[in-house]
Amino acid sequence: xxxxxxxxxxxxxxxxxxxxxxxxxxxxxxxxxxxxxxxxxxxxxxxxxxxxxxxxxxxxxxxxxxxxxxxxxxxxxxxxxxxxxxxxxxxxxxxxxxxxxxxxxxxxxxxxxxxxxxxxxxxxxxxxxxxxxxxxxxxxxxxxxxxxxxxxxxxxxxxxxxxxxxxxxxxxxxxxxxxxxxxxxxxxxxxxxxxxxxxxxxxxxxxxxxxxxxxxxxxxxxxxxxxxxxxxxxxxxxxxxxxxxxxxxxxxxxxxxxxxxxxxxxxxxxxxxxxxxxxxxxxxxxxxxxxxxxxxxxx
Ligand SMILES: C[S@@+](CC[C@H](N)C(=O)[O-])C[C@H]1O[C@@H](n2cnc3c(N)ncnc32)[C@H](O)[C@@H]1O
Numbered sequence: 001x002x003x004x005x006x007x008x009x010x011x012x013x014x015x016x017x018x019x020x021x022x023x024x025x026x027x028x029x030x031x032x033x034x035x036x037x038x039x040x041x042x043x044x045x046x047x048x049x050x051x052x053x054x055x056x057x058x059x060x061x062x063x064x065x066x067x068x069x070x071x072x073x074x075x076x077x078x079x080x081x082x083x084x085x086x087x088x089x090x091x092x093x094x095x096x097x098x099x100x101x102x103x104x105x106x107x108x109x110x111x112x113x114x115x116x117x118x119x120x121x122x123x124x125x126x127x128x129x130x131x132x133x134x135x136x137x138x139x140x141x142x143x144x145x146x147x148x149x150x151x152x153x154x155x156x157x158x159x160x161x162x163x164x165x166x167x168x169x170x171x172x173x174x175x176x177x178x179x180x181x182x183x184x185x186x187x188x189x190x191x192x193x194x195x196x197x198x199x200x201x202x203x204x205x206x207x208x209x210x211x212x213x214x215x216x217x218x219x220x221x222x223x224x225x226x227x228x229x230x231x232x233x234x235x236x237x238x239x240x241x242x243x244x245x246x247x248x249x250x251x252x253x254x255x256x257x258x259x260x261x262x263x264x265x266x267x268x269x270x271x272x273x274x275x276x277x278x279x280x281x282x283x284x285x286x287x288x289x290x291x292x293x294x295x296x297x298x299x
Contacts, residue, residue: 002280008098017226022054024044024092026044027096037063046114050067050073052072053081073093092222096227112133115177118172121173123200133200137170156184217249224296225295228292244265247263248266265297266295274290275289
């Protein structure tokens with residue numbers, strides 16, 4: 001589709017494991033440009049329906065266009081999936097979260113997600129609220145900033161880089177890159193990737209939002225419903241893995257160690273699902289994607 005150039009990662013694997021059936025009710029928590037959503041909805045046929053959420057209004061506009069032909073089957077929600085418990089959307093047969101950034105976020109210099117292009121140091125998915133990355137650097141203490149770089153980016157020399165960012169107070173992506181480079185010229189690019197990831201996670205409260213999904217979404221599945229989460233770094237995948245393992249494990253009696261009943265959920269594949277070499281060649285941004293799928297057992 002030349003009109004909508006964004007490539008949805010692991011699309012075949014998503015369709016295979018989430019396996020939408022005719023008439024299914026689908027929830028896409030990260031609608032983006034609507035790539036996964038349109039493919040899932042197509043499989044669900046004319047009786048299927050979709051609720052699509054995105055924090056980014058610009059992406060919602062594109063997704064609406066992409067799904068125009070099925071607009072009577074779709075509901076679009078501008079929200080952060082952190083609000084999932086309050087949205088009261090009901091039950092679904094298929095739920096998908098494809099975490100993180102979409103291509104336009106990286107490609108549009110104005111959004112401030114990438115140090116390859118110069119733009120304001122923003123990084124918010126939702127530009128109508130919250131603090132930008134530049135504001136976070138300005139407002140947080142050096143110690144707080146250093147901890148964010150360490151915990152969310154595993155940035156080497158996080159304390160030195162935090163100190164330099166505080167001193168220089170960068171307002172643009174290129175200024176921020178310059179500050180990171182001034183601390184360590186040789187590893188500037190690698191460090192900048194890590195620093196940008198850490199700031200983005202903090203700006204958008206990404207891990208807290210994911211925890212809300214992990215707490216809420218399994219309960220929103222119909223009998224035999226499927227929940228798929230695509231994550232892009234180990235901080236996310238570790239959380240998904242642990243929660244899915246816990247939900248699909250047999251509960252044991254604390255004293256006797258005996259099994260208590262059957263778990264409500266099972267994992268569709270225990271091993272993480274990763275993109276093929278061919279997909280990585282065609283879309284290098286897919287290389288760190290990991291899909292895990294949880295199924296609600298028949299009740
Ligand atoms: C990787 S893209 C999704 C791409 C989409 N699956 C497709 O095929 O076009 C992730 C999208 O999720 C949105 N997003 C990220 N975190 C979010 C959150 N906490 N709440 C709502 N939307 C979020 C981003 O704005 C972005 O549009």
